[in-house]
Amino acid sequence: MIPAALWTYQKERFPLVRTVPLLAVFSAASISVSAEMAGRPLPGWGAFAAGFAVAMLLFFQMRVCDEYKDLEDDKRYRPDRPIPRGLISLRAVLSLGLASLPLTAFAAWAWHPPLIWLLGGVWLWLAAMTAEFGAPEWLKARPVLYLLSHMAIMPLIDLLLTAMEWLPAGGPAFWLWLFLALSFVNGCVLEIGRKLWAPQSEIAGVESYSGLWGPKKGALIWAACVALSWGLLVGVGAATGVVWVAVLLGGAGALWCIRAAAAYAAAPTIAAQKRLDMAAGLWVFACYALAGFAPLIVRMF
Template identity: 40%
Template sequence: MWNAIKQNRWWIYQQERFPVFAHGTLIAVFSLAAVAYSAVLGGRYALELSAFAVAFATTFGFFLLLRIADEFKDFEDDCRYRAYRPVPRGLIGLNDLRYLAIIVLALQMLAALLLHAPLAMLLVLVWVYLGLMTVEFFAGSWLRRHPTPYMLSHMLIMPLIQLYASACDWLPQTSTPPAGLSWFLAASYANGLVIEIGRKIRVPEDEEPGVETYSVLWGRKTACLVWLSAMGAAGVFASLAADRVAVGGLTIVLLSLGWIISALLAFHFLTQTRTQSGKAIETCSGLWTLASYLLLGPVALLMV
């Protein structure tokens, strides 16, 4: 049976384009942080499991929808430059992904209505922004010529998703977000930039035709400096958010140490004659983000 599962085309697709277990771990921490942080801000020191379950399931759905949207947006370029990917090589069709997206949207709405009906309005807000991203805000040609506004506009989806995930906790309790949530959302935006930039920094040998990495667009040195700047901003916002839930000191110490390690890694990446790849920077971005959300969510909940 396990061999049959591994040979299934959807299993192969998730392995190559949306690794369920790897992504699921980070999404679980991402969702847990939002719900736990909201609970602590609201003076509630126990996690509502139903709120977390809906936040996790819906957030997982959002990230899957982002992947599906990318498959549609990048289809022509993938056929031209990356025919080895599952969609251009015919493993999964765009119609298959369209039906999957419809199922995900329906399940998200059902989960919102079952937990707390007003959540549906916030859910639609995230859908609308995701839809605008899919059509590249009706300015695709301009955005593709200006990669920085492209990145900054697309990363706004991150705090919107976190707003929804946190609302699974605070909206059933009150009609307004708790004071201090804005710093958490700002940290989510900056962490999104850390992940986005970090996964697109490569050595020349790993660059692919038709793939606009930041190491190509800006040069490796500038890309690393922007990556570290985004990480620094994320650290500042996370520390301000952490100060609202009594883990500010611990967050400052640990994230400062993390930033120093990241700076040393970037220096090594830029100065070594034979560097391995940009994979270490991508991994470091994930670990940084994971640490930030663990501090702001589970750790804060345990320490109050």
């Protein structure tokens, strides 16, 4: 019963079919970009294995913290979720999260022990996020600040992942900050994109960006985030010697996303909502794929 419940839980709350490819590209691209910007050869396979393991475990821990933090709201407004409906207990999910902590530390330590300090920084921010920085009501009354404070964990995770390459090699490249900024903005693209809903999808008591801003303004803000993300991708491409790839392929992807935003703004249906959510995920996937692997592919030809 428990394995079946866990399988259902992951499909609903941590879908591996989407999460594994995205985090594999995210972690590998982070390590590759760090090396490319510094003009260093790629590290050994151990760095990529450790990076993927750390990324997967950290994102699972973020999901566990959300389950704990949002439990009362879920019971009240989203009783169909796995924990409120009794599929699996919060205790079981928390136990899995706690069990993942030493695994994460071991994965980082096994590749390069000083990485533990950066991992500790990510955990501290995650703990502060879970506690809503000690001011939950004040923060929830300011949705934009809430978004920015929570998305700040993305560049922290990326700093850790890029450090798989630069920490053993002696230091980060100067332009690495562009890639960290890209991670921050892409976090906003994902988060806003998954909470721009059709009117019939809105849930009383549950905050969404379509409810906060309205579909048209929400779509405009999301499209602006995509455009900013593209600009940062071009900057990363310039730093790694493939600016034309970022301009052309990244620009084509950004235009496709903006078209999806315009379609949602014009008619915020459930189908348009799903296309926008899909566009957010594909855009972030494409961003990291282009940033991390385009320099390697270009050199091959």
